[in-house]
Amino acid sequence: xxPTTTPRPARPRGVTPRLAYRPGVAGRGVVWAxxxxxxxxxxxxFFAYPVASIVLRGFAPDGAVDLTAFGEVFARPRxxxxxxxxxxxxxxxxxxxxxxxxxxxxxxYRCDFPGRTALRAFVIVPFVLPTVVVGVAFRSVxxxxxxxxxxxxxxxxxxxxxxLVFFNYAVVVRTVGGFWAALDxxxxxxxxxxxxxxxRAFTSVTLPAxxxxxxxxxxxxxxxxxxxxxxxxxLGGPRYGTxxxxxxxxxxxxxxxxxxxxxxxxxxxxVAVALVVxxxxxxxxxxxxxxxxxxxAHPHRLALRGPDRRTGDVVAVAVTTxxxxxxxxxxxxxxxxxxxxxxxxxxxGNYVALGTTGGPNALSVTVWEAALxxxxxxxDATLVAVVVGGLVALVVSRRPRGRxxxxxxxxxxxxxxxxxxxxxxxxxxxxxxxxxRPFGLDLNLRDSLVLIPIAQAVVAxxxxxxxxxxxxxxxxxxxxxxxxxxxAAPGQVLRxxxxxxxxxxxxLAVGLAFAVSLGEFGATAFLARPDQPTLPVVIFRLIxxxxxxxxxxxxxxxxxxxxxxATVMLLTERLRxxxxxxxxxxx
Amino acid sequence: MKDDxxxxxxxxxxxxxxxxxxxxxxxxxxxxxxxxxxxxAAVDGLDLDVAPGExxxxxxxxxxxKSSLLRAVxxxxxxxxxxxxxxxxxxxxxxxxxxxxxxMFQDGQLFPHRDVAANVAFGLQMQRVPRAxxxxxxxxxxxxxxxxxxxxxxxxxxxxxxRQRVALARSLAPRPRLLLLDEPLxxxxxxxxxxxxxxxxxxxxxxGTTALFVTHDHDEAFAVADRIAVMDLGRLLQVDPxxxxxxxxxxxxxxxxxxxEAFVPAASPTGRALLDLVGKQGxxxxxxxxxxxxxxxxxxxxxxxxxTAVPSPALTGTVVTAGFRRGVVELVVDVDGVGRxxxxxxxxxxxxxxxxxxxxxxxxxxxxxxxxxxG
Numbered sequence: 035x036x037p038t039t040t041p042r043p044a045r046p047r048g049v050t051p052r053l054a055y056r057p058g059v060a061g062r063g064v065v066w067a068x069x070x071x072x073x074x075x076x077x078x079x080f081f082a083y084p085v086a087s088i089v090l091r092g093f094a095p096d097g098a099v100d101l102t103a104f105g106e107v108f109a110r111p112r113x114x115x116x117x118x119x120x121x122x123x124x125x126x127x128x129x130x131x132x133x134x135x136x137x138x139x140x141x142x143y144r145c146d147f148p149g150r151t152a153l154r155a156f157v158i159v160p161f162v163l164p165t166v167v168v169g170v171a172f173r174s175v176x177x178x179x180x181x182x183x184x185x186x187x188x189x190x191x192x193x194x195x196x197x198l199v200f201f202n203y204a205v206v207v208r209t210v211g212g213f214w215a216a217l218d219x220x221x222x223x224x225x226x227x228x229x230x231x232x233x234r235a236f237t238s239v240t241l242p243a244x245x246x247x248x249x250x251x252x253x254x255x256x257x258x259x260x261x262x263x264x265x266x267x268x269l270g271g272p273r274y275g276t277x278x279x280x281x282x283x284x285x286x287x288x289x290x291x292x293x294x295x296x297x298x299x300x301x302x303x304x305v306a307v308a309l310v311v312x313x314x315x316x317x318x319x320x321x322x323x324x325x326x327x328x329x330x331a332h333p334h335r336l337a338l339r340g341p342d343r344r345t346g347d348v349v350a351v352a353v354t355t356x357x358x359x360x361x362x363x364x365x366x367x368x369x370x371x372x373x374x375x376x377x378x379x380x381x382x383g384n385y386v387a388l389g390t391t392g393g394p395n396a397l398s399v400t401v402w403e404a405a406l407x408x409x410x411x412x413x414d415a416t417l418v419a420v421v422v423g424g425l426v427a428l429v430v431s432r433r434p435r436g437r438x439x440x441x442x443x444x445x446x447x448x449x450x451x452x453x454x455x456x457x458x459x460x461x462x463x464x465x466x467x468x469x470x471r472p473f474g475l476d477l478n479l480r481d482s483l484v485l486i487p488i489a490q491a492v493v494a495x496x497x498x499x500x501x502x503x504x505x506x507x508x509x510x511x512x513x514x515x516x517x518x519x520x521x522a523a524p525g526q527v528l529r530x531x532x533x534x535x536x537x538x539x540x541x542l543a544v545g546l547a548f549a550v551s552l553g554e555f556g557a558t559a560f561l562a563r564p565d566q567p568t569l570p571v572v573i574f575r576l577i578x579x580x581x582x583x584x585x586x587x588x589x590x591x592x593x594x595x596x597x598x599x600a601t602v603m604l605l606t607e608r609l610r611x612x613x614x615x616x617x618x619x620x621x
Numbered sequence: 622m623k624d625d626x627x628x629x630x631x632x633x634x635x636x637x638x639x640x641x642x643x644x645x646x647x648x649x650x651x652x653x654x655x656x657x658x659x660x661x662a663a664v665d666g667l668d669l670d671v672a673p674g675e676x677x678x679x680x681x682x683x684x685x686x687k688s689s690l691l692r693a694v695x696x697x698x699x700x701x702x703x704x705x706x707x708x709x710x711x712x713x714x715x716x717x718x719x720x721x722x723x724x725m726f727q728d729g730q731l732f733p734h735r736d737v738a739a740n741v742a743f744g745l746q747m748q749r750v751p752r753a754x755x756x757x758x759x760x761x762x763x764x765x766x767x768x769x770x771x772x773x774x775x776x777x778x779x780x781x782x783x784r785q786r787v788a789l790a791r792s793l794a795p796r797p798r799l800l801l802l803d804e805p806l807x808x809x810x811x812x813x814x815x816x817x818x819x820x821x822x823x824x825x826x827x828x829g830t831t832a833l834f835v836t837h838d839h840d841e842a843f844a845v846a847d848r849i850a851v852m853d854l855g856r857l858l859q860v861d862p863x864x865x866x867x868x869x870x871x872x873x874x875x876x877x878x879x880x881x882e883a884f885v886p887a888a889s890p891t892g893r894a895l896l897d898l899v900g901k902q903g904x905x906x907x908x909x910x911x912x913x914x915x916x917x918x919x920x921x922x923x924x925x926x927x928x929t930a931v932p933s934p935a936l937t938g939t940v941v942t943a944g945f946r947r948g949v950v951e952l953v954v955d956v957d958g959v960g961r962x963x964x965x966x967x968x969x970x971x972x973x974x975x976x977x978x979x980x981x982x983x984x985x986x987x988x989x990x991x992x993x994x995x996g
Contacts (some may be wrong), residue, residue: 437654512728515717516726517731519697519717519722519723519797520718520723520792521747522718522743530743531732
């Protein structure tokens with residue numbers, strides 16, 4: 035029985051693929067090669083090369099493999115103390131952030147109450163605040179005369195941990211909250227119907243279901259904590275440090291570059307391990323999200339009184355209020371209030387002083403000039419970060435038909451993800467080591483202002499990628515196919531489908547990159563020229579100088595910097611709100 | 622859907638309508654890679670023809686390779702071997718967007734950032750249709766699919782059925798020489814699916830569109846198509862007009878897929894008797910719901926074929942289950958020498974009046990509702 039009932043006509047002879055289409059295919063290949071080459075070259079020169087230089091300097095300072103520097107650094111008790119402290123700070127801060135963040139996630143993503151949207155926006159503010167500002171804020175709260183001075187936490191381990199929790203609270207709330215909001219409520223309802231009391235239903239059904247999100251948030255928080263620099267430098271004083279601050283101390287104070295190189299290698303290993311763990315956890319979370327049914331929970335109305343009152347809600351409200359007031363609002367409020375206190379009582383004196391270079395030997399430029407430098411650098415850094423990060427996201431989000439193409443994208447994906455957990459200090463130190471005579475060329479890039487925006491861009495690129503990539507990846511391939519069968523050429527598909535859907539997230543990425551660049555301190559601290567410091571560098575210099583006037587100026591400058599960053603974030607939050615498509619990626 | 626709108630939408634010159642040869646698929650192999658890296662043939666050396674103006678349904682169980690074939694024709698899936706031609710011209714190497722072949726997806730795949738009118742207009746914009754002409758054509762198509770006035774609606778606000786109507790209008794707008802429909806109704810609920818199947822057929826007729834319609838639902842295939850191709854395991858089992866397919870399945874596999882339940886070899890005593898009754902030649906007889914009636918006076922059971930039962934060699938069977946379904950009583954009877962067959966009887970009253978399981982009943986065959994397989 036033949037498989038078909040129609041007679042088979044002779045196969046048309048000599049029919050070859052239309053040659054006219056070949057140039058189009060080749061041209062597209064060239065375009066994609068260029069699009070891939072730009073970020074590849076950029077990251078090779080400004081990430082791989084500096085990192086390789088550090089590693090080389092650590093393992094083979096004079097060309098031959100020589101591990102004496104390693105042996106020497108690891109023989110120092112100080113090194114082991116620093117490594118231990120890094121892990122201890124990161125672990126404790128991560129644990130506290132998760133414990134405090136869970137009630138917040140529940141409250142902001144599973145309950146409905148007036149002002150919820152505003153509160154969600156407020157919670158994100160600390161995450162984008164400049165590290166130096168946060169350091170100054172916690173110091174002014176914990177200082178002997180500060181509102182919480184009685185705790186005696188100034189310059190202690192607890193102060194550093196509190197500041198790290200302050201930063202990363204939002205990461206836990208948003209990562210876990212977003213997952214929680216999409217969690218099918220019927221499993222918990224089934225447990226309740228089977229006779230489990232609310233706490234039991236939570237611990238035996240909801241909490242296990244949340245595990246992938248909690249693990250993912252914890253891994254990323256650990257990564258952020260382990261690479262913390264600015265807050266630790268400001269709050270830890272001489273006794274408490276991390277590998278990051280130690281690299282800086284060894285470089286700038288002891289001028290011991292081999293030791294700094296060895297520590298950078300240690301830091302790279304820590305980051306790599308944290309990244310792998312975070313990546314695994316994220317995959318698990320994304321898989322868990324894909325398995326989700328379309329049914330999502332409607333947030334229930336929060337009731338703290340009356341018959342609908344739930345004990346769990348009361349606990350969540352209490353914990354979140356305490357966190358909001360003590361951890362988030364108090365430090366920010368203290369900086370703001372203190373910035374108006376001058377030697378002669380309350381007034382605008384500190385803000386007037388921003389137009390000066392401060393006390394004797396304090397600064398070489400006025401704070402306003404530094405702010406202008408910061409803005410200029412941030413514009414350049416944002417431009418670079420968004421172009422490079424946007425191209426990375428674009429290339430990695432492609433799903434080519436052919437096997438070779440798919441393998442190429444997978445490889446690029448892995449290569450481009452490498453710098454995602456980059457430590458700012460490693461970037462700054464790497465630039466310092468590598469780019470004095472880059473590739474043996476007689477080009478001293480270090481003395482030009484060019485390196486700072488590029489270093490800041492390298493730090494901001496991961497954020498750009500993480501914001502844009504999930505949105506591009508979430509676009510159904512069949513949407514591209516639908517456009518293609520309607521006659522859209524590949525370029526038109528990009529312009530008419532991907533661009534309108536991802537533009538909002540790219541706008542968000544612009545805001546994030548700008549905010550990060552404004553407050554960037556880790557890499558900038560290594561590269562800033564004395565005559566052209568950025569605002570965070572100026573603040574750090576001011577708090578390092580004695581005198582109430584310098585501290586007052588530092589507080590006023592911190593308020594200015596925080597306002598600048600908050601304004602940028604507020605503008606970009608408006609992109610996130612509204613609109614037909616959700617634009618937000620993850621951290 | 623009004624006829625005059627439909628006729629108007631159809632004028633405009635179908636690219637395929639004038640050509641003589643339509644789609645020819647020859648020896649096509651489409652591979653797909655499993656998660657474990659092994660390669661399997663989703664389409665395995667398949668031949669298929671679709672004449673210009675024809676609506677052909679590609680019917681088969683899930684995983685039979687229907688969608689892979691469709692995607693290969695659209696140019697979305699590489700063809701490992703064989704050729705796909707339109708009007709004698711090989712489509713190999715022609716990129717998707719230059720094939721002039723439309724594709725309607727199961728879930729519509731409407732552009733979320735465009736409103737209804739802008740979705741329908743997309744293909745026309747690709748053809749650089751002037752604005753006035755474009756607006757006229759969009760309005761015309763929305764009228765054709767019963768969504769006049771929906772132009773400025775956000776696609777997110779539409780119901781499932783409305784979305785598929787927009788998707789249909791969008792696919793028809795650029796006047797594709799061939800429209801591929803990939804299970805366009807399977808995401809909808811049953812009542813809506815039946816209504817929309819008629820509307821899709823009317824729209825395809827009105828525009829004179831050549832179409833290849835993939836489905837796993839026979840009712841849909843019978844409602845929409847001029848011819849039906851049954852596909853399984855990457856190959857075509859049979860291509861025939863609906864009525865011929867129903868009465869003359871070429872293999873037991875096809876008959877099973879169409880819903881026939883019991884198969885009787887013509888060589889068996891029962892088979893010989895039934896074959897005499899049917900009056901045709903063949904090796905195997907297929908019986909399905911409605912093939913047998915109970916010996917309780919004349920009945921006019923609704924079924925695929927209506928005829929009064931002719932007296933026949935009495936068959937006996939034992940009732941296995943009895944149930945009420947959509948206005949009829951269905952009895953599953955284990956028939957001696959045949960196997961289990963479903964009897965469909967009109968429901969008589971408000972209480973189920975059916976023999977209890979275990980009852981032995983006498984049955985008559987309805988020759989026109991019995992298929993001769995391979996005949």
